[in-house]
Amino acid sequence: MSDDALSESTGFDGTRLFKVLFLAAVAVFVATPLVATVLGGFKSLGELRTNPFGLPQHWVFENYSGILTTARYWVLMRNSLIISGLTVLLTLITASMAAFVFSHIRFFGRALLLNYMTMGLLFPAATAILPLFIKVRDLGLLDSYFGVVLPQVAFGLAMSILLLRRFFKDLPDELLDAALVDGCSYVGFFRFVILPLSRPILATVGTIIFVHSWNAYLVPLVMLNTDRLYPWPLGIMVYQGEYSADWHLVLAFITLTILPTIILFFVAQKHIIAGLTSGAVKG
Amino acid sequence: MSFQMTRGRRPAALAARRPSAATPASAGAFDAGKWTAILLFLPPALLLFSLFVVVPVGEAAWYSVFNWNGFGHPTNWVGFDNFRAVFANRAFGIAVRNNLLIIAVSLLVQLPLALSLALILADRFRGAVALRMLFFMPYVLAEVAAGLIFSFVYDGDYGLLAGIFRAVGAEPPYLLASAQTSMLAILIVIVWKYFGFHMMLFIAALQGIDPSLKEAARIDGASRWQVLRYVVIPLLYPTIRLSVFFAVLGSLQLFDLVMPLTRGGPADSSQTMVSFLYTFGVMRMRVGFGSAVGVIVFVICVAFAFSYQRWVMRDE
Numbered sequence: 001m002s003d004d005a006l007s008e009s010t011g012f013d014g015t016r017l018f019k020v021l022f023l024a025a026v027a028v029f030v031a032t033p034l035v036a037t038v039l040g041g042f043k044s045l046g047e048l049r050t051n052p053f054g055l056p057q058h059w060v061f062e063n064y065s066g067i068l069t070t071a072r073y074w075v076l077m078r079n080s081l082i083i084s085g086l087t088v089l090l091t092l093i094t095a096s097m098a099a100f101v102f103s104h105i106r107f108f109g110r111a112l113l114l115n116y117m118t119m120g121l122l123f124p125a126a127t128a129i130l131p132l133f134i135k136v137r138d139l140g141l142l143d144s145y146f147g148v149v150l151p152q153v154a155f156g157l158a159m160s161i162l163l164l165r166r167f168f169k170d171l172p173d174e175l176l177d178a179a180l181v182d183g184c185s186y187v188g189f190f191r192f193v194i195l196p197l198s199r200p201i202l203a204t205v206g207t208i209i210f211v212h213s214w215n216a217y218l219v220p221l222v223m224l225n226t227d228r229l230y231p232w233p234l235g236i237m238v239y240q241g242e243y244s245a246d247w248h249l250v251l252a253f254i255t256l257t258i259l260p261t262i263i264l265f266f267v268a269q270k271h272i273i274a275g276l277t278s279g280a281v282k283g
Numbered sequence: 284m285s286f287q288m289t290r291g292r293r294p295a296a297l298a299a300r301r302p303s304a305a306t307p308a309s310a311g312a313f314d315a316g317k318w319t320a321i322l323l324f325l326p327p328a329l330l331l332f333s334l335f336v337v338v339p340v341g342e343a344a345w346y347s348v349f350n351w352n353g354f355g356h357p358t359n360w361v362g363f364d365n366f367r368a369v370f371a372n373r374a375f376g377i378a379v380r381n382n383l384l385i386i387a388v389s390l391l392v393q394l395p396l397a398l399s400l401a402l403i404l405a406d407r408f409r410g411a412v413a414l415r416m417l418f419f420m421p422y423v424l425a426e427v428a429a430g431l432i433f434s435f436v437y438d439g440d441y442g443l444l445a446g447i448f449r450a451v452g453a454e455p456p457y458l459l460a461s462a463q464t465s466m467l468a469i470l471i472v473i474v475w476k477y478f479g480f481h482m483m484l485f486i487a488a489l490q491g492i493d494p495s496l497k498e499a500a501r502i503d504g505a506s507r508w509q510v511l512r513y514v515v516i517p518l519l520y521p522t523i524r525l526s527v528f529f530a531v532l533g534s535l536q537l538f539d540l541v542m543p544l545t546r547g548g549p550a551d552s553s554q555t556m557v558s559f560l561y562t563f564g565v566m567r568m569r570v571g572f573g574s575a576v577g578v579i580v581f582v583i584c585v586a587f588a589f590s591y592q593r594w595v596m597r598d599e
Contacts (some may be wrong), residue, residue: 019403023414026400030417030475033432036443040435052446094331097324105317117328120336122588124536126557127577128339130570131346134353135339154335157328186320215425217539218557222565233427237543240431247441250431258428265423269416272423277483 041252048248063252073256075228076235079145083220083231084213086149091156091209092202098157099164100190104176114165120158125151125218133222147223148231152213160205163275167201168194207268208275214261232257340581346574353570365575374551375576378559381466382535385555388470389477389530397478397526398519401485402511415486419479426476430543433472434459437544462552465545469553472540477533481526488522489515524596528588535584556580 032053040048041063043056051057067073102114132151133142141147171194179189195202217233224230227238236257243249265272347365349357369375400418404411421429436443437458445455458468492515500510538557541547547554547562554562557580564573 022399023403026396027414027417030421030479032443033436033475034420037432037435045441048441052441052443094327098328101321101324105321107317107321113325113329116337117332120332122532122585123336123340124557124577124580124584126536126538126560127343127581128336129560130353130564130573130577131339131342132335133565134342134570135335150331151335154331157332157336161328185316187316187323190320190324211423215427215539217425217427217542218561233425233539236427236431240434240543247435247438251435254428254431254435258424261423261425261428262420265416265420273419273483277480277487 037251038255040248041255043248045246045248048251060248063248064256067249067253067256072235072239073253076230076232076257077260079229079235080214080231083145083148083152084210086145087152087156087213088206088209090149090153091160092206094153095157095160095205096164096195096198096202097190099161099168100194102161103165103168104189104194105186114161117161118158120155121162123155125155129218129222132219136223142223143225143229145229148216148220151219151223152216156209156212160209163205164198164201167198171197203268204271204275207264207271211261211264211272343574343577343581346570347578349571351570353568357571361571365571366579368572369575369579372559372563374547374554374563375556375559377551378547378554378556381553381555382537384466385470385473385534385537386531388473389534390527393474393478394481394523394526394530396474397481398485398523400478401482401489402515404482405486405489415483419483421476422480422483424476426539427543429472429476430540433468433475434544437468459545460549462550465549465553469541469544472544473534473537476540477530481530484522484526485519488519492518521596528591528596531587531591532584535580535587556583 036053039054039056040052042059042061043051044058044060047056047058098117102110128151136142136147136151139147141150175193176189179193180186184192214231215233216231220231220234224234227235230238236253239253240250243253346357348360348362350359350361350365351357404415404418435441439445439455439457439460442455444458448455456464458464496514496518497510500514501507505513536557537555538561541553541555541558542561545553547558551559556576560573560576560580563569564576
């Protein structure tokens with residue numbers, strides 16, 4: 001705004017026009033595939049071919065209702081929800097406990113252990129995928145939810161601990177001093193003081209972990225062999241393989257599977273943007 | 284400063300300073316409580332991380348010198364044969380070239396796009412927030428969903444691109460089915476999917492810039508362009524360096540997006556290092572060969588991260 005007040009009157013409109021055109025072009029580039037996917041689910045295959053862009057001339061609801069009334073879609077959603085839910089829960093519990101120790105308790109070797117954990121930020125998951133498969137197989141966890149959940153938790157720990165620790169460290173030290181003097185244990189302090197005060201950061205970390213787990217492809221692909229346990233990214237690939245020519249069905253299926261993500265995005269956009277971008281910032 | 288100094292103070296010191304709690308017994312109890320907390324709270328994270336991250340990475344290095352199908356124990360020691368086989372593989376050469384191409388497009392197309400959009404959208408005006416959300420949305424979508432959406436966009440029979448070609452009376456191309464265009468098609472999806480993330484990083488940084496800096500420069504007679512060039516962009520350097528860091532590491536590990544679009548084909552033309560690992564290592568259960576690819580990816584990523592942090596981000 002101050003820029004506008006200071007700007008020369010000459011040449012301003014040209015810049016402004018350029019900005020508007022630029023934004024419009026990018027918006028069209030981003031939105032068109034998404035909108036066409038949603039609308040495509042309301043078209044017949046024939047209309048999709050003649051009218052890929054516009055609103056459907058005849059709204060077909062059978063594509064969506066057909067998917068929503070079969071068990072297939074709901075099984076995928078259930079599996080994804082179980083896997084992501086367990087991943088979030090286990091990550092938050094283990095990471096917050098570790099982050100508390102790293103932020104509030106001094107002991108020999110703390111810096112070393114923290115460095116050891118943060119090393120995980122650099123490790124590409126792909127490098128570990130074959131040994132991970134063998135380990136999960138030898139533990140008897142292949143084709144189980146936990147075979148997917150445990151590696152996902154392990155790979156999310158480094159970032160979660162860093163984010164949580166940064167938040168815990170900024171809580172006033174007087175809190176701990178007062179609690180200890182009053183006879184509260186470290187464990188009790190963590191449970192009854194730190195955790196309730198940390199709801200915002202727990203929500204943020206939980207949201208990032210959830211989005212990553214909800215979207216994950218490689219780990220479930222390697223660890224799961226039966227459709228029964230597939231989360232949606234695997235299920236949608238199978239569906240697309242079966243109905244590859246029936247784009248109207250595939251588009252409806254894509255729309256329904258990304259719908260939860262989009263709803264979550266609008267409900268928790270603050271946490272998602274804060275989390276996904278601050279997760280990028282070094283701890 | 285004094286606040287900083289008190290951080291992490293030992294409870295024993297605290298007890299000594301406050302006579303009411305200064306009995307030796309309570310200091311000892313604090314210490315015991317401290318170790319209870321450490322022994323209770325640290326092992327779960329340490330164990331999970333060691334067992335499922337550090338050990339498997341180490342094992343990848345170990346397996347990479349064996350010829351092994353994953354059953355029984357690795358016994359067939361082959362030295363560096365797996366690495367030789369990887370480097371001699373034509374598809375791996377293509378994969379490395381593609382990864383470099385992805386890095387180049389991320390840095391030369393995606394990053395300037397993200398930066399220029401951030402410079403516009405960091406200002407407050409009607410619709411700015413909505414546009415930010417729209418541009419960030421592809422980043423939140425799963426790679427698999429984004430890939431499938433674009434395999435529809437590119438479809439030569441029903442896709443959006445085909446619709447455009449038909450509208451102008453041209454023969455629709457099958458971008459994903461041709462070895463010449465498959466990588467181009469994937470690169471476009473990469474920009475579509477990831478520029479919003481970098482844009483958000485830049486917007487967050489831009490909003491942290493003190494507006495009086497810009498105003499001062501303007502009052503001193505700098506043009507808008509000069510303010511941008513000599514005030515705003517230099518203040519963004521740390522964020523740009525960070526953005527480059529993530530773009531390169533992400534580009535080196537690209538996999539999820541490739542699978543729904545091309546699975547690395549046709550004729551391995553759109554293979555990346557990780558899709559190569561999956562196709563030739565995981566799918567065929569060649570544990571040694573695949574682990575060798577994993578080790579190569581690991582060494583490249585870690586070497587890049589360390590040297591980048593050492594030489595480029597050393598001030599932060």
